[in-house]
Amino acid sequence: MAARGIVVALGAIVLAAGGAYALTTPSRLPAEAVAADGSGDAARGERLFHAGGCASCHAPSEGGGEGPVVLAGGPPLVTKFGTFHAPNISSDPQAGIGAWSLADFANAMQRGVGPNGEPLYPAFPYTSYARMTPGDIADLHAYLMTLPASKAASLPNELAFPYSIRRGVGLWQRVFLDPSPVVTLPADAPEPVKRGQYLVEGPGHCGECHTPRTFGGLGGLDHSRWLAGGPAPEGEGSIPDITPGGDIADWSESDLVNYFETGFTPDFDSVGGSMVAVQNNLAKLPAEDREAIAAYLKAIPAVAKAGERN
Known part of the structure; x- marks a missing residue:
């Protein structure tokens, strides 16, 4: 009976190990x-x-x-x-x-x-x-x-x-890891907004910094607070809320486009921090891409600040 118990225990260990291996194998x-x-x-x-x-x-x-x-x-x-x-x-x-x-x-x-x-x-x-x-x-x-x-x-x-x-x-x-779109746009959304969604949610990976993460920063992006800002990845400071109700709420689409191209804000401040490299890259894009990104950022839902939620 003791030998049988050992065999059963070993079998359970092998099954558990196999399950863990399968679950941790990338797809x-x-x-x-x-x-x-x-x-x-x-x-x-x-x-x-x-x-x-x-x-x-x-x-x-x-x-x-x-x-x-x-x-x-x-x-x-x-x-x-x-x-x-x-x-x-x-x-x-x-x-x-x-x-x-x-x-x-x-x-x-x-x-x-x-x-x-x-x-x-x-x-x-x-x-x-x-x-x-x-x-x-x-x-x-x-x-x-x-x-x-x-x-x-x-x-x-x-x-x-x-x-x-x-x-x-x-x-x-x-x-x-979920490749689905973050924001559900209306079927009749203008083409620039759709192009902006692709650039922001895909290659531009803006949400990786501008969206807080779940599980104390260990998890994926908190899509309920998409682009609403969060702690800087380096652990010092914070990344701004770039939804229509956030830190750039009073910026127009043209303000955004100009910022992407020149690095100057509407009040004549200049880009700083980790955003300097991002803005340099945005300036190298065709004008229609910068316009599309701005159109998308103005079309997404506004997100209330954490302390303002009901």
């Missing part, structure tokens, strides 16, 4: 959700590169010289979970992503899965990129492959336990 994109190899257009991809602010995280410095940006890995992101280091995503086949297939790239961008099946930490905003179209992913990949290669080694993250257990991110993804 890859189905093959039909990835664009055809070679279909990407680098010229279109450059537009997405600026919309996504790739250089802000993955380049050692931005706007510091002439010539193409080198995506050798960016400055550290210090958070309450530890320090994240954005990796080398240059076209180098060893140190960067030059050897990745389009499918590898798409799975990293939209499912948070590395080429070897490892879950990626959500400091990389794949929860937003998940809303991008397969064609746009292919275009961005094509553009990245035109940029200079760098042999600089990516630095490892410096995370405290239990955040250092990468496998647990797979479970986080099962709960919080």
Whole structure:
């Protein structure tokens, strides 16, 4: 009887381990959700590169010289979970992503899965990129492959336990990775508003900073307070509420467009902090994209400040 009990206990342990393994295994994109190899257009991809602010995280410095940006890995992101280091995503086949297939790239961008099946930490905003179209992913990949290669080694993250257990991110993804649109727009919403929704909720990943998170900052974005502001990821200060009822409530669409292009507010203050890099990227977009983002920000629901809710 004792031996039988041991066998039953071991069986239960194996089943539990198998269940935990399955739950923490990231989910890859189905093959039909990835664009055809070679279909990407680098010229279109450059537009997405600026919309996504790739250089802000993955380049050692931005706007510091002439010539193409080198995506050798960016400055550290210090958070309450530890320090994240954005990796080398240059076209180098060893140190960067030059050897990745389009499918590898798409799975990293939209499912948070590395080429070897490892879950990626959500400091990389794949929860937003998940809303991008397969064609746009292919275009961005094509553009990245035109940029200079760098042999600089990516630095490892410096995370405290239990955040250092990468496998647990797979479970986080099962709960919080949702590619559905955040805001339900009316069917007759103007095209600029629809385009703005795609840019803000997808490649622009604005909600990653401008929306508070659930479960004390450990979870996904709190969509009930979409773009209503929240604590800065670095732990100091706060990110403003950019809904129609928030910190920019008295800004017009043209005020927003001008801010995106020039960095000047309606009262002639200038952009500061982490928004400097964002504004630099927005200024590189076509005018119609900046106008679309402004139209969307004025069309979404206003969110009352936390202390003003009924």
